[in-house]
Amino acid sequence: MGISTDFSVAIAGAGLSGLCLAQYLTRAGIDVHVYERDQGPFVRRQGYRIILDRHGLAALQESLPRPLYRLALVTGDEPGGHVRFTDSRLRDAFTVNFKEEPHATRQVDRLTLRSILTTGLDGRIHYGKAAVAMDDGGRAGLRLRFADGTAAVASVVVGADGVGSALRPQITPDAEPASTPMVGVYGRSPLRRDGVSVIPEALRNSGVLAIADRPGRAFFFTSMRFGERPREAFARLAPGSYPPTGDDYVMWGLLLQQEEVPPGLRGNLLALRELAARMTTDFHPLIRRLVDTAELDATVLNPFATGRRPGRWAVPRATMMGDAVHVMPPFGAHGGNTALRDAALLGHKLVEARSSGAPVEEAIAGYQAEMVPYAFDAVDNAARLMRRLTGGAAAPHWVLTRVLPRLHRVTVPEA
Helix, strand or coil: CCCEEEEEEEEECCCHHHHHHHHHHHHCCEEEEEEECCCCCCCCCCCCEEEECHHHHHHHHHHCCHHHHHHHHHHCECCCCEEEEEECCCEEEEEEECCCCCCCCEEEEHHHHHHHHHCCCCCCEEECCCEEEEEECHHHCEEEEECCCCEEEECEEEECCCCCCCCHHHHCCCCCCEEEEEEEEEEEEECEECCEECCCHHHCCEEEEEECCCCCCEEEEEEECCCCCHHHHHHHHCCCCCCCCCCCEEEEEEEEEHHHCCCCCCCCHHHHHHHHHHHCCCCCHHHHHHHHCCCHHHCEEEEEEECCCCCCCCCCCEEECCHHHHCCCCCCCCHHHHHHHHHHHHHHHHHHHHHHCCCHHHHHHHHHHHHHHHHHHHHHHHHHHHHHHHCCCHHHHHHHHHHHHHHCCECCCCC
């Protein structure tokens, strides 16, 4: 299918939602370009692994060519679908099963998924282009301006540039995200040591949230095992594209109160790992080993924020997706799935309008009307779960960390 250039879309941000939308529109023959502030596709970490639910999988299936969707499935792993809540010594308090449909979830590596989403978009992703603002581009539509002084004109502009979106003040002036008291120090560590998994078989298919005796501190970890090694899978299904290394790993996150993090730590990788080590001194030895063996360049600090529902959309031919509009705390595994769902929905609306000749403003308004309810239900659920698990309420925390674990065996011996 040839590319139609009389109708064009400019996307600010080459994260999951921006790339997914670009794939959708390219397949439909719509002229689309993605502008990313980073100098290259993998110059910084953007998360580790993601559990795709039925919405995320459906969005990828709808947006990607069949071989690329297959590539996402075969390099992933079917997760256990449950999270164990334990005390700091890994004694079970209770388990929550998030897997309503046994075959409707898939755990994938985020870097691998980004590689898949960039495949086939040659010449349509432009790096080193930090969007700073929009203005009227005349009859052609909107002009998207970049920090380097250049600009791009498009019929539609989509802000997919994350929680710090430069376009949000123009598109939704009243929707600046709210900060929360919580931050996360994230890391990844090798799954195997001397050929043996550091995660015991009892936890093979579990995510684990170990809650400290002190309210507001917890440690999450889960293993990422590739179903098929990306190098072989890419060679078979997407020859010529870039395969990540694909070594199995453990991703972890230390949840802390903002006030516990010294100022100026962001970007100081060694200091971040030292902070994580200091804050997990009283945790189970397995957790301390994960921190001690963490890959230094994969350690990041992430303050948690919650999106605010937009009261109005100020630019009829511009809209937003993902964290740019509905950032949420990482509780419940909704963030990435909601972003992918946005991309498929917006892609569908734009293609439908292009085919029918309907005004693109109506397509965008329709997308926003559908997106806001499901996205902000997810924001509310994630924020509620964060408060329950990390809040300072003495009685629930005492039950969670002292009473319930006494009723269960120790899952992982400390030897």
